[in-house]
Amino acid sequence: MVHPKAPPSGRYDVDKIRADFPILSMEVHGKPLVFLDNAASTQKPRAVIDAVERYYRAENANIHRGVYYLSEVATKKYEDARQTVQQFLNAASTREIIFTSGTTDSINLVAAAYGRKFIKEGDEIIISTMEHHSNIVPWQMLCQETGAKLKVVPIDDNGDIIFEAYEALFSPRTRLVAMVYISNSLGTVNPVKAVIDTAHQHGVPVLLDAAQAVAHQPVDVQALDCDFLAFSGHKIFGPTGVGVLYGREKILETMNPYRGGGDMIRSVTFEKTTYNELPHRFEAGTPNMAGVIGLAEALKYVNSIGLGRISAYEEEVLAYGTEALRSIKELRLIGTAKRKAGAISFVIDGLHPHDIGTWVDRAGVAIRAGHHCTQPVMDRYHIPSTSRASIALYNKKEDFDVLVESLKNIIEVFR
Amino acid sequence: MDELKELYQQIILDHNKDPKNYGKLEKHNHDSEGFNPLCGDRVHVYLMVEDGLIKEIRFEGSGCAISKASASVMTTLLKGKTVDEAKALFAQFQKMITADVHTPPDVEKVGKMAVFAGVREFPSRIKCAGLAWHTVIAAIEDRDEAVTTE
Numbered sequence: 246m247v248h249p250k251a252p253p254s255g256r257y258d259v260d261k262i263r264a265d266f267p268i269l270s271m272e273v274h275g276k277p278l279v280f281l282d283n284a285a286s287t288q289k290p291r292a293v294i295d296a297v298e299r300y301y302r303a304e305n306a307n308i309h310r311g312v313y314y315l316s317e318v319a320t321k322k323y324e325d326a327r328q329t330v331q332q333f334l335n336a337a338s339t340r341e342i343i344f345t346s347g348t349t350d351s352i353n354l355v356a357a358a359y360g361r362k363f364i365k366e367g368d369e370i371i372i373s374t375m376e377h378h379s380n381i382v383p384w385q386m387l388c389q390e391t392g393a394k395l396k397v398v399p400i401d402d403n404g405d406i407i408f409e410a411y412e413a414l415f416s417p418r419t420r421l422v423a424m425v426y427i428s429n430s431l432g433t434v435n436p437v438k439a440v441i442d443t444a445h446q447h448g449v450p451v452l453l454d455a456a457q458a459v460a461h462q463p464v465d466v467q468a469l470d471c472d473f474l475a476f477s478g479h480k481i482f483g484p485t486g487v488g489v490l491y492g493r494e495k496i497l498e499t500m501n502p503y504r505g506g507g508d509m510i511r512s513v514t515f516e517k518t519t520y521n522e523l524p525h526r527f528e529a530g531t532p533n534m535a536g537v538i539g540l541a542e543a544l545k546y547v548n549s550i551g552l553g554r555i556s557a558y559e560e561e562v563l564a565y566g567t568e569a570l571r572s573i574k575e576l577r578l579i580g581t582a583k584r585k586a587g588a589i590s591f592v593i594d595g596l597h598p599h600d601i602g603t604w605v606d607r608a609g610v611a612i613r614a615g616h617h618c619t620q621p622v623m624d625r626y627h628i629p630s631t632s633r634a635s636i637a638l639y640n641k642k643e644d645f646d647v648l649v650e651s652l653k654n655i656i657e658v659f660r
Numbered sequence: 661m662d663e664l665k666e667l668y669q670q671i672i673l674d675h676n677k678d679p680k681n682y683g684k685l686e687k688h689n690h691d692s693e694g695f696n697p698l699c700g701d702r703v704h705v706y707l708m709v710e711d712g713l714i715k716e717i718r719f720e721g722s723g724c725a726i727s728k729a730s731a732s733v734m735t736t737l738l739k740g741k742t743v744d745e746a747k748a749l750f751a752q753f754q755k756m757i758t759a760d761v762h763t764p765p766d767v768e769k770v771g772k773m774a775v776f777a778g779v780r781e782f783p784s785r786i787k788c789a790g791l792a793w794h795t796v797i798a799a800i801e802d803r804d805e806a807v808t809t810e
Contacts (some may be wrong), residue, residue, distance in 0.1 A: 595677075597724035599699045600668075603782055613756050615699050629700040629722055657675060659725070 254551075257558045262550065263639045265290040269606040275473055276609030279644045281573040284429045284457055284588045284635035285613055286479050289543070290468035296542035297484060300535045307531055309508060323534055326541035327524070330489055331545045334474065335465040340523040344537050347488035349379040351475030354451055354490055354527060356383040358472075360421070366392030368420045371444075373398040373406050373435075374625055375428040378618040380454045384423060393420070400625060404431035404580040411440065415447045422451045426458035430617040431580030432563075432588040434462075441471050450496060453539070456480055460637060461559055461586045463552040466491050478536060482637075483543035487536030490527070497523050504529040547638075555638045559586065566645035570634075573649065575656055579631050588635040590617075593652070596659055598632040601652065610644075624647065633635050666778035667785070668725065675729035680736050685718040694795030694807035696787055701727045705796045712743050717796070724788050726779060731792035733772050743800055749773070750793050757786055 266288045271278050280288060295561045300322070306315035308323045324339075331339045340642050364370065370384050374397055381395075388395055396419075398411045407428055422444045427434050441451045450472035458464055460481040466474055473496075478487040492500075502520055506529035511519040524526060547555070552633045565587055570576055579590040593601065598614035613633045616623045623629060634648060667769045683786035685691075695702045701723035708716035717738050719731045738746050752769045757779055765777040779789045791807075 597728075599701075599724035599785070599788065600726070603667070603785060605665060623700075629702075658668065659676075 254554075257550075257554055259505070259558070259639065259641055263641075265292070265546070266639055267291060267294070269639060273609045273611070274584065274607050276607075277496075278311070279608075279610040279647050281634040281636065281644060281648065282417050282611045282641065283460075283637035283640070284480075284617075284633065285478055286485070287460060287637050288639070289482055289484070291540075292546050293483060293539050293542045295540040297535050300538050304538075305534075306395050308534055309525075319534055322538050325534070326537045326609075329541040329544050333459075334489075334491055335467050335546070336491055337467060338494055340572075341491055341497065343490040343492065343497075343524045343527045344440050344532055345475075345476040345488045346486055346533065347479070348454060348475045349477075349488075351385075351473075351488055351490035352380055352452070352454065353383045354503045355423075355473050355475075355492075356387045358503045358527065359496070360384075361391070362499075362501045364393045364420045366393055367418055368393040369396050369414075369418045370394070371396045371398060371411070371414050371419060371422045371449075373411075373424050374400045375404065375406070375431055375433060375619060375622050376423070376425055377429055377454065377456070378423060378425055378620070381621070387468040389473065397621075398424075400433075400622075403612060404428065404433045404582040406433075406435060406440075408436070408439070410444055413445075415449070416440075419444075419447060419449050422449055423454070424451065425454040425456075425647065426464075427455075427586050428580070428582075428619070428622075429457045429588060429635075430590055430631065431582060432585040432590070432618040432635075433580060433582035434458075434584040434586050437471070438469055441469060445470065446604075450493075455659050457587055460547070460555075461552075461558040463573075472496055478540035480544060481540075481543055483540035484533075484536040487533045487540050489540075498526070500527075502529070503527050506530045550638065556586070559636055559638065562642055562645075563587075563589065566634065566636070566648075569645040569649045570652075571588040573652055576652070579626055579628065588633055588638050590631040590633045592628055592631055593656065596655065598630045601632045601655060604655040605648060605651040608647060608654075610648050610651060612648070663778065663781045667782060669775050669778065671680050671772075671775050672725060672729040673731075675732040676725035679719075679728055679732035681718045681732065681739070682720060683718055684699050684720055685716055688718075690799040690802065692795050692799035692803065692807060694798070696723070696727070697806070697808055698784075698787065699724065701788065701791060703727065703731050703792050703795050704761070705731070705792060705799050707799055709797070710742060710801070714741050714743065714746060715803055719792060723791070724785075726785055726788040727791050730773075730776060730789045733775070734792050734796065737772060738796065746800065747797065751798055754790070757789055763784055 309318040327339045396414045444451045452473035455476045459476045474491040479485040509529040510540045575594045602614035661762045667761035688706040690707040693704045703721045713769045726752045762778045765774040795807045
């Protein structure tokens with residue numbers, strides 16, 4: 246595989262990339278599909294679709310401990326996928342890569358297996374205002390169970406965390422920081438390296454919700470020095486129902502098992518069960534084998550283009566889209582952080598996002614309307630919901646031209 | 661674009677922009693809140709019912725054009741009607757928006773609500789049109805829990 250640190254070079258041929266995604270050539274309501282809901286889920290390249298199909302056609306059998314041909318093939322593919330993820334994140338070892346069902350599952354794993362063991366009554370967990378509900382609710386549940394407290398980092402009007410306020414939240418009882426890398430509703434790229442360094446100065450581990458980060462920029466867990474990192478396969482061109490938890494080996498070793506069952510054990514008697522080694526200890530039951538293999542294929546696909554180039558290209562598209570939307574005088578951007586990636590949220594005077602979503606859909610444009618599972622962000626800006634356009638490596642500047650034209654149209658009709 | 665025009669008819673745009681009977685009814689004996697968790701739409705309906713007759717009805721809340729216009733048109737229809745007439749109208753409205761898209765609305769029975777027949781082309785928007793109606797029925801029946809469309 247191509248290592249993300251040595252990305253391919255040359256012209257970024259977006260049309261060639263688009264041709265890799267069968268769904269992008271379809272029409273919606275008689276119009277070419279303009280897919281701008283990538284923060285919710287991304288489309289799949291042919292390589293991923295083929296890998297999943299090939300798995301079910303010619304490679305399917307339950308993994309681990311099978312002594313026959315197909316089981317050995319499936320096991321090898323599954324464990325090779327783990328190595329692909331390890332290299333993708335530049336983790337120190339495959340023992341640090343746990344397959345889950347997605348970001349939500351990964352965070353719940355940490356809340357259950359780390360949180361229940363190490364977080365006690367009166368302890369504190371720091372999160373931020375811009376967390377997705379999946380990085381709020383598991384901690385609230387843990388707090389309810391243990392009597393620990395949530396501390397929330399405020400954000401300013403632009404959608405940047407207020408760093409001094411973050412630093413001020415630390416106390417001798419702080420046990421964990423759980424923060425989003427890139428916000429799904431505001432597009433803010435958080436200064437996660439500084440967030441982690443600050444937490445480590447207090448001896449506090451950090452979990453990063455990287456669901457929105459991995460498809461837009463290189464992520465290196467050793468350079469970040471983060472303790473946990475979670476992401477989902479379907480948001481990086483892979484199948485649904487599969488995700489990853491990266492955990493620092495030293496910490497994973499100290500944690501309780503997450504779920505009990507097959508594959509996570511070394512031996513079971515009715516008197517005593519000993520647990521399997523890392524990372525299998527956290528993968529009870531038959532895993533999502535096709536999903537894991539599809540995810541590895543998606544990461545290879547991303548590597549073949551290079552996240553450095555993807556990041557540079559997307560920055561141009563996002564800047565163009567931002568300016569195009571700003572040309573509409575009735576429109577207000579929600580989220581104008583110093584560094585942004587992926588998503589642009591906006592509101593338009595007198596227009597409800599739901600009406601906007603329905604309207605632009607008829608022009609072939611898929612955007613999302615709602616609170617984007619970040620209700621505290623909506624409360625922060627005193628709005629019920631926003632419209633959100635979010636990009637991926639296959640979007641073009643022209644996609645925003647179609648969106649903007651349709652928006653001008655609805656503004657005219659609703660005037 | 662034809663379905664869009666069918667959905668966003670002028671009468672709906674007008675009610676969205678300038679909703680009738682909007683604002684809290686201070687003196688009321690029935691009220692209920694409805695909300696659509698999918699999009700965050702909220703509506704609060706207040707009624708003054710005397711001897712089975714809806715003397716006054718007002719609403720407040722926030723929502724999309726469809727939900728706001730539906731609430732507005734509904735209040736203009738229900739004011740002065742009996743509770744039984746309101747329930748019958750709700751049943752007719754329900755019948756209309758869940759009918760096959762090719763069935764023309766029975767204008768005689770649903771009256772001005774016929775303008776909402778266009779939502780049938782937009783499955784994700786049917787709940788928007790129905791929210792205020794479900795809420796008013798809950799208010800009339802004095803159901804305590806908030807109405808949700810989920």
